[in-house]
Amino acid sequence: MKLSLASSKLALLLISIIPSLVLSTGEAKIDVRVQADIHSSMHMQWQKLSERDERYQQARVKLKMESDWILLPYGLYVELQTNDVNKMVALRIDDLISTDKKRTITKDQFYISINGGELYSAIEDLPLLSPNDRGVMKKQILLFILKVKPSNYAGSYAANFKFITNTLP
Amino acid sequence: MTHKIKRLLFAVLVTIYSVNSYSTEAEQWQEAASIAVTAVVAPYTTVKLSTNEITFDVRGEPGEYYSNEEVEVTVGSNQSTWSVYVDASSLSTNNVEIAALPSSRLAYAVDNNKEYQSLDKKMLFLQGVAAQAPRPVKLRFRLTTTWQDAPGTYKGNITFAFLNNP
């Protein structure tokens, strides 16, 4: 009788202990779902450079052009960056128009040099950022060269520059 | 008169008998055996989370973005001590060509604390004792993105683990 009672006590004691042990050795876990929507992003920043600017001078030193061409006394410093592999950026320049709107210098006379390198005609959009540049901050110095024709009139002209961002389908 | 006395005597007798009965009953019962009684109070932990999903909307340039939702955690337990850990998985897209965002990009802050802790590993953020009244704790989450992160929908999990310490 006594033994059976002791057994009962032991049994009850064990029953009370075991659940605690189970909880202390295990973990209860709950998951919270996380969703992040990252959208396509494009950063474009530019700054006009005067011919006294150090960056202009660094590019000018490398530039090779004919003696009768005109290097404009200002350039453009451009920073471009994107996270999207399907994005690319090009620079488009329109025909130059005189301030009195009577004269035009067509863009086939206009050339651009990137960082003092080879000259690109402004007839076509100039690629500045390609899909291979994804994630990279591209910094470029653009110099502008005019191939003057005898038929061109002296004067003041205005130009429109446009950064064209394209998505590759 | 006699009738009244008889009634009184009867009442006294009943009373005496009742008292005697009680003491007699008590005297009649002897302790034959004793049984130990143990009341088992099962251990429990209650956990409540205010939401089961948090979202980030990264529209601008890469940088730090805060989740649209906070997670309110309320824990109650009758255990001696308990702990709550938070852990994050990496965030990945369905496109195998797009690299996943490592868990180190996620960080959390508790209540009004301005400092965010990185979730690059499992982190203990809450502890309590038994008989402590449950108090909700708010967690805010932050995601850091870079220009190398391609556009897309990234998914993962933040796991809350509750541990009872004996």
Add this chain to the structure above:
Amino acid sequence: MKLLFKIALLLLPFSVFAGMMNFTVSPAIVKFETVQGSVKAFDLNFFNQGKDSLQIVVEVMDLTLDAHGVPVITNASKKSHQWARYVELSKDSFKVDASESKSVHVTLKTPRGKLGGGYFAISFNATEVASKKTRKPSQNTMSIGGQLPSLFIGEISRTGTRKAVVTSANINKAPYTSEHPLKLRYLVKNIGTTHINVDGDILLRDGKKVLDRVRLESGSGLILPEGSRYFTGSWQKANNHTGKKVLAEARFSYPSGRLIKKLEFSVP
């Protein structure tokens, strides 16, 4: 004596001639199917991610792709498969502040009798909002802006024919090195009436023996009707087969179609 020719480009004062633009349009590419004579509507969301306000002018333009798959956006025309003339916009200009987004509702009235694919672009042209202090009406300026088009690639369901031909195949000049490997380039033209996505590879043989298999690269391989696209494969192991006569069998596939182009050459 050469005349000195001076051209002065009038510019804004130095201190203000710095700019930044950060914007995005969503969705950037819309692919859809439609039914003749039906009206199809879309919403485009323009988001200014930068710190300055932008003035936006929205235009509907023609869309083609050049031979490298780069979109070419031109003025709306009546050319076949160009649907710009059937599109209307809810607004054609607006101002958007920093960290603000605006939406534009696009409505396409699908033409009747124009079977196959139809394409157009919605071009968002952004310039910074000029402050009154910096702009003088009498002075012309060098203006800088940004353009971001959203491309629409559509098809009238089950009416397009899919057909392509290889119009040219070329090899680049030797010598070949690891930096300048042997490259085979093919020009594939879409002569069907709807757009196709083409992919392919090149099987290089010496007689019956297969020397190598090279994948043809061309991005997504999307070619619009009447358009052409370059497909290029690089063979890094050409120098291992010097002097051999190699048959390059380029195999292209697209929905419901296949092409094969064979080219024989000698590895110098």
